[in-house]
Amino acid sequence: MVDGAVTEQTxxxxxxxxxxxPEGWEPNVLAxxxxxxxxxxxxxxxxxxxxYPPNVKIIRLPCTGKLDHIHILRAxxxxxxxxxxxx
Amino acid sequence: MIVGQQKxxxxxxxxxxxxxxxxxxxxxxxxxxxxxxxxxEAEILTSxxxxxxxxxxxxxxxDHAAIERHCEPEFFEPLDEKVRTYDLVxxxxxxxxxxxxxxxxxxxxxxxxxxxxxxxxGVPEAGFFVELCGGCxxxxxxxxxxxCPIVRCSKSLMNGPCGGTNNGKCEVSNETDCAWFLIVERxxxxxxxxxxxxxxxxRDWSTGTHGGPRRVSLEHIRAYEEQEEKNAATEGxx
Numbered sequence: 001m002v003d004g005a006v007t008e009q010t011x012x013x014x015x016x017x018x019x020x021x022p023e024g025w026e027p028n029v030l031a032x033x034x035x036x037x038x039x040x041x042x043x044x045x046x047x048x049x050x051x052y053p054p055n056v057k058i059i060r061l062p063c064t065g066k067l068d069h070i071h072i073l074r075a076x077x078x079x080x081x082x083x084x085x086x087x
Numbered sequence: 088m089i090v091g092q093q094k095x096x097x098x099x100x101x102x103x104x105x106x107x108x109x110x111x112x113x114x115x116x117x118x119x120x121x122x123x124x125x126x127x128e129a130e131i132l133t134s135x136x137x138x139x140x141x142x143x144x145x146x147x148x149x150d151h152a153a154i155e156r157h158c159e160p161e162f163f164e165p166l167d168e169k170v171r172t173y174d175l176v177x178x179x180x181x182x183x184x185x186x187x188x189x190x191x192x193x194x195x196x197x198x199x200x201x202x203x204x205x206x207x208x209g210v211p212e213a214g215f216f217v218e219l220c221g222g223c224x225x226x227x228x229x230x231x232x233x234x235c236p237i238v239r240c241s242k243s244l245m246n247g248p249c250g251g252t253n254n255g256k257c258e259v260s261n262e263t264d265c266a267w268f269l270i271v272e273r274x275x276x277x278x279x280x281x282x283x284x285x286x287x288x289x290r291d292w293s294t295g296t297h298g299g300p301r302r303v304s305l306e307h308i309r310a311y312e313e314q315e316e317k318n319a320a321t322e323g324x325x
Contacts, residue, residue, distance in 0.1 A: 016138075070127075077134055
């Protein structure tokens with residue numbers, strides 16, 4: 001997608017500029033997880049000594065219903081490459 | 088309420104990109120209800136503008152703020168000083184709010200619109216807005232069963248329906264109800280169908296937007312406020 005182009009379905013322009021992806025690049029992913037399910041699962045994974053890549057950081061929410069548009073936007077503003085919401 | 092829609096992001100970016108310090112200023116009344124320009128939408132737009140500026144390598148500070156109403160002076164006062172520290176206010180209030188703030192700032196800084204003000208409407212269901220009043224300044228709803236022929240009829244007919252009515256739909260669009268079909272059905276139910284035999288004369292549109300800017304002045308309220316101010320001044324002198 002070219003910057004400034006308008007997607008046919010939404011009419012929303014793309015803010016992100018396309019860039020070359022360097023070799024060996026790993027995305028930084030932020031996970032928002034519900035305390036009662038996804039975060040508990042991550043906790044259990046820890047107890048089971050299972051590992052996951054270090055480029056995923058988890059933020060525990062009391063419920064994913066707490067998540068707001070602005071939390072996701074702020075994450076992107078501060079440079080994360082992807083946001084993962086689990087709940 | 089007044090219904091608006093956010094302008095396309097590219098259009099907003101073109102407006103703001105030449106400035107250094109921009110305040111996205113939301114209004115928490117009508118335009119917040121229609122998810123176009125409330126505090127939340129102002130915050131989201133601010134974030135998008137910051138990301139766009141970072142992507143384009145433009146040095147641009149964007150902040151957001153919101154007040155309850157952009158059409159009365161009292162609500163602006165607490166933030167007046169802060170607002171004046173910016174180069175541009177991108178107002179996400181309706182057109183009334185943009186005009187009101189621009190007048191208030193008196194040319195000391197620009198106020199640009201972040202939304203397109205669309206119509207006076209209702210919210211029959213969440214996320215759906217329909218135009219129900221044209222603000223024509225001469226209401227005829229008592230003659231038409233509470234259904235406005237000025238905005239709900241595509242042709243604003245006063246003695247409808249026209250020949251384009253089609254099984255209750257309008258010839259302009261199949262998705263639009265024929266207002267005059269609705270009026271006749273409503274008046275049948277109300278038992279006032281005979282009122283429609285009275286032919287309505289051509290309208291005087293000067294009470295609408297065709298007669299120049301409109302004003303409403305309530306003299307008794309203004310006189311009362313004036314007296315209150317005088318009393319306060321007298322008491323202050325004592």
